[in-house]
Amino acid sequence: xxxxxxxxxxxxxxxxxxxxxxxxxxxxxxxxxxxxxxxxxxxxxxxxxxxxxxxxxxxxxxxxxxxxxxxxxxxxxxxxxxxxxxxxxxxxxxxxxxxxxxxxxxxxxxxxxxxxxxxxxxxxxxxxxxxxxxxxxxxxxxxxxxxxxxxxxxxxxxxxxxxxxxxxxxxxxxxxxxxxxxxxxxxxxxxxxxxxxxxxxxxxxxxxxxxxxxxxxxxxxxxxxxxxxxxxxxxxxxxxxxxxxxxxxxxxxxxxxxxxxxxxxxxxxxxxxxxxxxxxxxxxxxxxxxxxxxxxxxxxxxxxxxxxxxxxxxxxxxxxxxxxxxxxxxxxxxxxxxxxxxxxxxxxxxxxxxx
Amino acid sequence: xxxxxxxxxxxxxxxxxxxxxxxxxxxxxxxxxxxxxxxxxxxxxxxxxxxxxxxxxxxxxxxxxxxxxxxxxxxxxxxxxxxxxxxxxxxxxxxxxxxxxxxxxxxxxxxxxxxxxxxxxxxxxxxxxxxxxxxxxxxxxxxxxxxxxxxxxxxxxxxxxxxxxxxxxxxxxxxxxxxxxxxxxxxxxxxxxxxxxxxxxxxxxxxxxxxxxxxxxxxxxxxxxxxxxxxxxxxxxxxxxxxxxxxxxxxxxxxxxxxxxxxxxxxxxxxxxxxxxxxxxxxxxxxxxxxxxxxxxxxxxxxxxxxxxxxxxxxxx
Numbered sequence: 001x002x003x004x005x006x007x008x009x010x011x012x013x014x015x016x017x018x019x020x021x022x023x024x025x026x027x028x029x030x031x032x033x034x035x036x037x038x039x040x041x042x043x044x045x046x047x048x049x050x051x052x053x054x055x056x057x058x059x060x061x062x063x064x065x066x067x068x069x070x071x072x073x074x075x076x077x078x079x080x081x082x083x084x085x086x087x088x089x090x091x092x093x094x095x096x097x098x099x100x101x102x103x104x105x106x107x108x109x110x111x112x113x114x115x116x117x118x119x120x121x122x123x124x125x126x127x128x129x130x131x132x133x134x135x136x137x138x139x140x141x142x143x144x145x146x147x148x149x150x151x152x153x154x155x156x157x158x159x160x161x162x163x164x165x166x167x168x169x170x171x172x173x174x175x176x177x178x179x180x181x182x183x184x185x186x187x188x189x190x191x192x193x194x195x196x197x198x199x200x201x202x203x204x205x206x207x208x209x210x211x212x213x214x215x216x217x218x219x220x221x222x223x224x225x226x227x228x229x230x231x232x233x234x235x236x237x238x239x240x241x242x243x244x245x246x247x248x249x250x251x252x253x254x255x256x257x258x259x260x261x262x263x264x265x266x267x268x269x270x271x272x273x274x275x276x277x278x279x280x281x282x283x284x285x286x287x288x289x290x291x292x293x294x295x296x297x298x299x300x301x302x303x304x305x306x307x308x309x310x311x312x313x314x315x316x317x318x319x320x321x322x323x324x325x326x327x328x329x330x331x332x333x334x335x336x337x338x339x340x341x342x343x344x345x346x347x348x349x350x351x352x353x354x355x
Numbered sequence: 356x357x358x359x360x361x362x363x364x365x366x367x368x369x370x371x372x373x374x375x376x377x378x379x380x381x382x383x384x385x386x387x388x389x390x391x392x393x394x395x396x397x398x399x400x401x402x403x404x405x406x407x408x409x410x411x412x413x414x415x416x417x418x419x420x421x422x423x424x425x426x427x428x429x430x431x432x433x434x435x436x437x438x439x440x441x442x443x444x445x446x447x448x449x450x451x452x453x454x455x456x457x458x459x460x461x462x463x464x465x466x467x468x469x470x471x472x473x474x475x476x477x478x479x480x481x482x483x484x485x486x487x488x489x490x491x492x493x494x495x496x497x498x499x500x501x502x503x504x505x506x507x508x509x510x511x512x513x514x515x516x517x518x519x520x521x522x523x524x525x526x527x528x529x530x531x532x533x534x535x536x537x538x539x540x541x542x543x544x545x546x547x548x549x550x551x552x553x554x555x556x557x558x559x560x561x562x563x564x565x566x567x568x569x570x571x572x573x574x575x576x577x578x579x580x581x582x583x584x585x586x587x588x589x590x591x592x593x594x595x596x597x598x599x600x601x602x603x604x605x606x607x608x609x610x611x612x613x614x615x616x617x618x619x620x621x622x623x624x625x626x627x628x629x630x631x632x633x634x635x636x637x638x639x640x641x642x643x644x645x646x647x648x649x650x651x652x653x654x655x656x657x658x659x660x661x662x663x664x665x666x667x668x669x670x671x672x
Contacts, residue, residue: 144549234494312410
């Protein structure tokens with residue numbers, strides 16, 4: 001029970017890390033800092049940095065514990081830089097956020113209750129899902145063998161080459177590294193800490209969208225979140241975004257379906273207000289760079305979502321500069337998709353030993 | 356979508372895909388109704404809502420929902436199993452929830468959003484409840500319709516998984532014993548304990564569950580995995596010597612079956628012995644003639660030949 005409590009408590013650690021990582025990027029310029037935007041940006045920056053550390057170590061066949069110490073150093077350095085950069089703005093932003101919440105106490109209490117009940121309902125429930133044998137199995141296998149993606153999580157047998165579908169999507173390896181650093185079993189980390197993180201992050205993105213749709217009308221925002229959460233319990237087939245949110249919450253695909261894609265819609269609503277605002281484009285680029293780390297499905301879905309959501313801005317704003325900016329944000333996903341096609345055609349293969 | 360094939364379904368693929376995606380629920384219809392409500396009926400903010408939702412809807416209609424699109428995409432690379440993920444891009448829940456929020460606050464009672472009038476507040480509550488019921492009915496299903504199961508352990512695993520793992524390790528001579536389990540345990544065990552190797556991977560098991568393993572395929576020469584699956588997954592009792600040869604050739608030392616499944620006498624007949632029991636499962640041990648020599652490959656020579664600046668970290672644990 002103490003372990004479950006610790007795993008639940010670590011959800012807060014994740015959000016603190018995302019906030020500090022986000023602060024490295026957002027705590028600059030003269031604009032006010034937004035807590036939710038900072039956490040949102042931090043999530044993608046965190047995973048982008050992780051994969052930049054992971055891939056070189058993996059390609060040089062080094063063990064997991066090397067990556068663990070490199071990542072520990074990155075965590076310390078970026079958290080310190082984030083804390084330093086945000087030291088004044090964060091206090092101001094927290095005060096402002098609490099002030100806003102205090103003036104709409106009832107609505108924020110209701111939102112908190114909805115989030116807690118939603119998270120508790122999903123986290124306490126037992127679900128048998130096939131894909132856990134890969135995603136959780138990957139983390140458990142990496143820790144057991146002290147290697148990175150070198151063994152088949154399904155059987156435990158050695159692989160002669162890295163499976164390209166998961167090569168850039170290093171989300172499970174982050175699970176392994178964090179478990180290794182914290183001394184936690186991957187099942188606790190994946191099915192409690194990461195599942196809870198995904199649910200709260202989803203509600204946070206809904207809140208951001210709600211603010212964008214209804215400004216400061218907190219009654220509407222609260223109802224919007226309430227109806228969204230309720231709908232997630234009923235739009236259930238094994239394929240829907242809701243199914244991933246309620247049963248496969250520990251997977252990167254859950255974040256892709258419920259945080260990344262609605263997140264791009266949120267960025268679009270911001271661009272609709274001001275399509276010249278560079279920080280919105282930078283946030284979109286950050287999402288485009290960080291999302292493929294969560295799931296390889298992002299390689300296709302993020303460019304497609306940018307294509308159908310952001311490109312129409314060109315007509316609405318009568319601004320042709322939207323097209324090149326959007327195309328630049330599509331490059332990471334398209335590049336990774338091309339690499340995957342080359343792998344399928346046997347042109348690009350990364351082996352787990354020198355050849 | 357394992358059973359849906361773009362090459363076979365052709366232009367009809369997208370309709371089948373949408374059908375399977377929503378599988379009887381009418382959330383897509385609710386989404387369209389919400390879209391019309393937000394963008395054309397709710398006058399207060401319809402311009403902004405139109406700008407947010409309509410262009411995306413039109414582009415989705417001419418690309419993702421276009422019957423030609425999956426066929427073209429599939430000619431570049433196989434998207435049979437994953438095409439449904441493009442449907443995630445439609446903000447179905449966002450639209451429905453936004454429409455419900457607007458309808459409850461602005462079209463039930465006081466249009467100014469005041470809350471002083473109890474009667475109007477009651478009306479709003481009633482509309483909210485109606486929307487909830489609407490979501491329920493439109494879904495036609497409920498996540499916990501089969502009952503809400505509280506996780507039996509903090510690991511989100513059946514209580515017997517740690518016990519089975521302990522029994523195997525106490526009995527085994529080697530650090531990495533190989534085992535064969537029934538379907539659910541085969542998918543679960545390595546999430547808990549990755550030092551247990553499996554004889555069968557997930558795909559082979561799914562093939563068996565899909566009906567592609569039979570007595571005949573199990574009896575084919577060299578088809579050892581099918582023999583294991585035939586017996587353990589499907590309960591087909593093939594000749595015991597054939598089963599033994601499968602254990603021998605796949606280096607499988609442990610077979611874990613449910614005690615009530617009736618396989619234990621067959622396995623004993625095949626030469627396995629009981630290594631231990633949990634409340635519902637029996638762990639059977641097979642003593643192979645040739646033991647598997649499973650060792651983690653040693654990369655130290657590779658590290659020496661390809662030095663990196665961070666190699667000082669190798670010596671930490």
